[in-house]
Amino acid sequence: MRHVTRHRDADERPAIVMITPALPFDSVPHAGGRYLLALHGALSNAGLGQVLLAPDTPSNRAAAGRPGCPAHVLVGPPSGDGVPVKAARRVMVVA
Numbered sequence: 001m002r003h004v005t006r007h008r009d010a011d012e013r014p015a016i017v018m019i020t021p022a023l024p025f026d027s028v029p030h031a032g033g034r035y036l037l038a039l040h041g042a043l044s045n046a047g048l049g050q051v052l053l054a055p056d057t058p059s060n061r062a063a064a065g066r067p068g069c070p071a072h073v074l075v076g077p078p079s080g081d082g083v084p085v086k087a088a089r090r091v092m093v094v095a
Helices: 031-045 058-064 083-094
Strands: 015-019 049-055 072-075
Touching: 015 031, 031 049, 058 072
Parallel strands: 015 049, 049 072
Antiparallel strands: none
């Protein structure tokens, strides 16, 4: 296994990865999305960079194009039918 190390530049902000089932946006209709958007704003004001990691679902693809949606990465289930792949899919659904 090859390891890759990346050193942060002095002027680069620390970053946080937040795992979420749904992406927030400016007019999000549910309390969880409003909370996540408020948390994102508070962390930004504290000088912390963030990236949201969310499942690649139709609702998240729609939210990704809405105004106010923060930087994010949509993650889809791995392809294949083997036991490790089925286990990974199950973990992604639970998370």
